[in-house]
Amino acid sequence: MDKLLNRVRPYLNFFINNLMPRWIIFVIDLGIVAITFVALWWFREAVTAGTGGLFYHKILLALLIYSISAILFKSYRGVVRFSSFHDIYKLSTTAFVASLFYMVASATLNYIVTDGIVQYNQLWFPIIHGGMVVFAQLIFRAIVKVTFEAFEASSYAKKIKEKSRAFILGLDTETAKIANDILSDNSSKYKPVAFVTIKNGHTSKNVCGLPILHINSNVKELMEQYQVNTMLVTKSQLNSIPKDFFDKCIVEGLELMMVNTISRYTRDKEGQIPPQIKKIKIEDLLGRNVIEMNREAIKDQFEGETILITGAAGSIGSEIARQVVQLNCKKLVLVDQAETPLNDLWLELTGMESQVQIKPIVANVTHKERMRQIFACAQPSLVFHAAAYKHVPMMEFHPSTAVVTNVLGTKICANLANDFNVKRFVMVSTDKAVNPTNVMGATKRAAEIYIQSLSLKHKKEKRENPTQYVTTRFGNVLGSNGSVVPLFKRQIEAGGPVTITHRNITRYFMTIPEACSLVLEAGCTGHGGEIYIFDMGEEVRIYDLAEKMIKLSGKIPGKDIKIVETGLRKGEKLYEELMATEEDTLPTYHPKVRIGKVRTYPYQEIYPPIEELITTALKYDHTHQVVVQLKKLIPEFKSQNSDYEQIDKELELAQKEVIQVNVK
Numbered sequence: 001m002d003k004l005l006n007r008v009r010p011y012l013n014f015f016i017n018n019l020m021p022r023w024i025i026f027v028i029d030l031g032i033v034a035i036t037f038v039a040l041w042w043f044r045e046a047v048t049a050g051t052g053g054l055f056y057h058k059i060l061l062a063l064l065i066y067s068i069s070a071i072l073f074k075s076y077r078g079v080v081r082f083s084s085f086h087d088i089y090k091l092s093t094t095a096f097v098a099s100l101f102y103m104v105a106s107a108t109l110n111y112i113v114t115d116g117i118v119q120y121n122q123l124w125f126p127i128i129h130g131g132m133v134v135f136a137q138l139i140f141r142a143i144v145k146v147t148f149e150a151f152e153a154s155s156y157a158k159k160i161k162e163k164s165r166a167f168i169l170g171l172d173t174e175t176a177k178i179a180n181d182i183l184s185d186n187s188s189k190y191k192p193v194a195f196v197t198i199k200n201g202h203t204s205k206n207v208c209g210l211p212i213l214h215i216n217s218n219v220k221e222l223m224e225q226y227q228v229n230t231m232l233v234t235k236s237q238l239n240s241i242p243k244d245f246f247d248k249c250i251v252e253g254l255e256l257m258m259v260n261t262i263s264r265y266t267r268d269k270e271g272q273i274p275p276q277i278k279k280i281k282i283e284d285l286l287g288r289n290v291i292e293m294n295r296e297a298i299k300d301q302f303e304g305e306t307i308l309i310t311g312a313a314g315s316i317g318s319e320i321a322r323q324v325v326q327l328n329c330k331k332l333v334l335v336d337q338a339e340t341p342l343n344d345l346w347l348e349l350t351g352m353e354s355q356v357q358i359k360p361i362v363a364n365v366t367h368k369e370r371m372r373q374i375f376a377c378a379q380p381s382l383v384f385h386a387a388a389y390k391h392v393p394m395m396e397f398h399p400s401t402a403v404v405t406n407v408l409g410t411k412i413c414a415n416l417a418n419d420f421n422v423k424r425f426v427m428v429s430t431d432k433a434v435n436p437t438n439v440m441g442a443t444k445r446a447a448e449i450y451i452q453s454l455s456l457k458h459k460k461e462k463r464e465n466p467t468q469y470v471t472t473r474f475g476n477v478l479g480s481n482g483s484v485v486p487l488f489k490r491q492i493e494a495g496g497p498v499t500i501t502h503r504n505i506t507r508y509f510m511t512i513p514e515a516c517s518l519v520l521e522a523g524c525t526g527h528g529g530e531i532y533i534f535d536m537g538e539e540v541r542i543y544d545l546a547e548k549m550i551k552l553s554g555k556i557p558g559k560d561i562k563i564v565e566t567g568l569r570k571g572e573k574l575y576e577e578l579m580a581t582e583e584d585t586l587p588t589y590h591p592k593v594r595i596g597k598v599r600t601y602p603y604q605e606i607y608p609p610i611e612e613l614i615t616t617a618l619k620y621d622h623t624h625q626v627v628v629q630l631k632k633l634i635p636e637f638k639s640q641n642s643d644y645e646q647i648d649k650e651l652e653l654a655q656k657e658v659i660q661v662n663v664k
Contacts, residue, residue: 026070029137033066034059036132044125054109061109062102062129069098091137099130163191166230166257167222170237171195171212178232178259179208190257190277193226198245216245219252230255232277250551256280280552298524301382302327308380309334310365310413311387313341316428319516320384325349327520331357333378335371336387337364365409375420384519385413386428388444393569395440399626403617406443407610411450418458418467425467426523427451429531431475431508435636442630442637448473448531449601449633450610455529457603470526472519473596474534475508484542488549496561498546501568506539522593531596533585609633 037059069075075094103126168175175195182188195207196215205212215222223229231254238246238258249256258280307324311317312334318341324332332349336342339362346360359378363370365387388406389395395402410427417425429448432441451469458466476484484500484507491498515534522532543563550557557563568574585594613629616622631637 026067028140029070029075030063030067032136032140033063033133036136037062037129040125040129040132057109058106061105062098065102065105066094066098066133069094069101073097088138091134095130095134098133099126102126102129164189164230165193165226165228166190166232167194167196167213167215167226167228167254168192168210169196169231169233169241171197171207174234174236176207178234179210182232183208188277190230190232192232193228194222196222196231198241217248219249219254223252223254229253230257232257232259233280234259238280247548250548253551255554256552298521299327301524302329304328304330305381306331306333306378307382307384308374308378309384309386310336310409311385311428312336312360313338313345314386315512316516316519317384317386318345319512320386320519321345321349323513323516323520324384325352325354325356325358329356331359331378333374333380334358334360335363335365335374336360337362365413366404368412371412371416372419375416375422379420381423382524383413383417383422383425384428384523385410385425387413388428390430390440392432392438392440395443396438396569399439399623399630400617400620402439402443403446403613403626403630406440407446407450408614408617410447411610411614414451414454414469417469418454421465422467423465424523424526425451425469426519426526427469427471428519429471429473431473433473435638436634437638439627439630439639442634445634445637446610446613446630448598449606452529452531452598453601453603453606456600459528466528468526468528470523470528471531472522472534473531474510474515474518476510484545485549488546492550492553492555492561497564498550498561499564499566500542500546501566502574503543503565505542505568505574507542509540510534518593525588529600531598532588533594533596606633 041055041059073090073094075090106126168179179192179195182190182192192208192210194210195212197212198214198216200214213222231249233256235258246256257277259277302324307329309317309321309324309332312321313336317334317336321332321334334342334345342360342362346358349356349358361374363374365371365385387409389402414425414427416422427447429444430441432438433445433448434441436442436445448471451471455466455469488498518532518534522534526532546563547557550561550563553561555561586597588595609629609632613626613633616629617626627639631639
């Protein structure tokens with residue numbers, strides 16, 4: 001039998017795909033009209049002993065009317081093997097209209113032939129005939145569909161030797177549709193065997209032929225009973241169901257897969273079913289609810305405006321660009337010194353086919369004249385300053401470079417924003433700027449101080465329409481350059497070990513799209529001088545994160561892949577803070593967005609040490625002195641780099657000497 005199917009299958013596929021164009025479906029439908037007409041006529045003649053007459057005239061009339069109706073409603077244009085309820089509607093409409101017109105035409109023909117006698121007892125014929133036509137055409141389509149699916153199933157059965165048995169989490173309209181789609185999709189690699197729910201209800205019932213099971217602490221037991229290693233979940237369930245439940249499933253070895261609710265009839269250009277099921281990412285299981293922001297509230301501030309983004313090729317800058325393009329701005333200027341990623345972003349954004357003019361510019365924010373030229377030509381209304389060096393260990397080796405880019409670059413862009421009447425200047429900062437323990441965090445805090453002091457200066461001068469300077473501060477961003485998640489993924493794919501700096505180290509996390517959405521809205525709602533702090537959820541223990549990622553990959557931590565502690569790196573601390581201990585916060589319109597109430601510095605007081613810091617850093621060989629000046633500028637900067645411990649001692653000693661002199 002298999003040999004016969006293998007021989008027939010290519011011819012069947014070729015016939016269905018190539019030899020069944022629309023005109024053949026049209027001819028077959030008309031053939032059905034003719035056959036049902038003859039059958040009904042024969043039945044009527046046998047019962048009524050030939051009361052109708054005009055057989056040849058009326059069958060030609062029926063074929064003509066049905067042809068016109070089919071062309072009008074295009075009932076023959078559907079792909080037969082993908083027939084659905086929509087096709088039933090088209091066939092029924094075609095037959096109803098054709099029957100109605102045939103009834104009138106047939107009565108008119110009888111009236112002419114019989115010299116004005118209308119045979120009302122003949123009016124049932126077109127009605128019955130129309131029903132027979134619809135039924136026969138549906139049978140034809142059903143036969144083609146079932147035949148094709150049978151051969152398709154046989155073909156997929158060889159490619160997919162054994163489908164993975166799976167649970168479907170939850171019981172509602174969405175999950176029932178998912179079950180139906182997967183069960184009727186021969187190409188699916190999964191075979192649903194039961195619905196599982198954490199609510200103890202509806203058990204002992206069946207939906208879609210599948211049992212409903214209560215699952216809680218009996219995960220392992222149900223896995224063994226139903227021989228299941230996979231559970232299909234929807235995205236909405238990841239936010240509504242306690243994270244402890246998913247952690248329990250991972251621990252028991254139950255693979256979690258996310259299902260997109262895409263209709264099985266939605267096909268791409270090649271006629272293939274789009275992928276519905278994908279592996280759940282660690283980002284989906286971090287235990288924090290995404291902050292929903294009101295995009296419509298800020299849309300009017302972008303429409304028709306020119307937006308400039310520095311550091312546009314980076315993970316944050318590029319996502320800001322993707323979101324800004326969707327807000328109908330007039331022009332988007334992308335500035336970055338990294339040529340290749342900037343080119344990639346430019347190609348990506350132009351491929352989105354928006355009406356926005358996109359201008360990529362290769363430039364360094366520390367080059368004042370080049371940046372002045374860019375501002376002069378672009379005349380931006382909003383500037384998002386995301387350009388910065390942010391790798392903590394790397395900047396510990398290069399304090400001068402960190403100061404030049406993070407402080408001087410910010411100073412240049414902020415000053416130019418004022419010179420060219422930019423409405424808003426939004427700086428992207430970091431939680432490492434709070435009580436900094438490393439050079440990178442200290443330089444970002446220095447940049448924050450300069451931005452705030454500049455805003456304060458303009459307010460005191462009561463300038464007309466001054467630039468509104470806003471800072472946004474948040475923690476680690478998942479998937480960004482330097483994030484631990486991509487590093488752990490590479491280490492797991494390589495077979496381990498997964499390296500962490502300390503067993504108890506914790507971090508805050510949020511997704512790139514969420515972080516950038518917050519930057520856009522917070523930046524456009526500020527009045528100048530604010531530091532916006534976002535609710536980052538609960539801290540995540542990096543060791544737990546590593547364990548969870550290993551389990552998600554189907555491995556056992558400590559057995560298949562080891563987790564190795566390497567020790568804290570220079571400048572790294574065990575936990576991050578979003579607010580300094582001396583700081584308080586003020587509420588905003590959003591319960592999860594607050595304004596940091598930080599110490600402000602007069603511009604006249606902060607300008608000289610900032611200038612001295614930058615001048616020293618530009619020499620590039622005064623590493624020790626750069627760190628000293630950073631510590632003087634930011635007293636809360638307590639370095640955890642052993643190379644700079646002596647500086648702290650020197651500053652403490654100098655401070656004691658000053659106190660003693662003042663006492664005397």
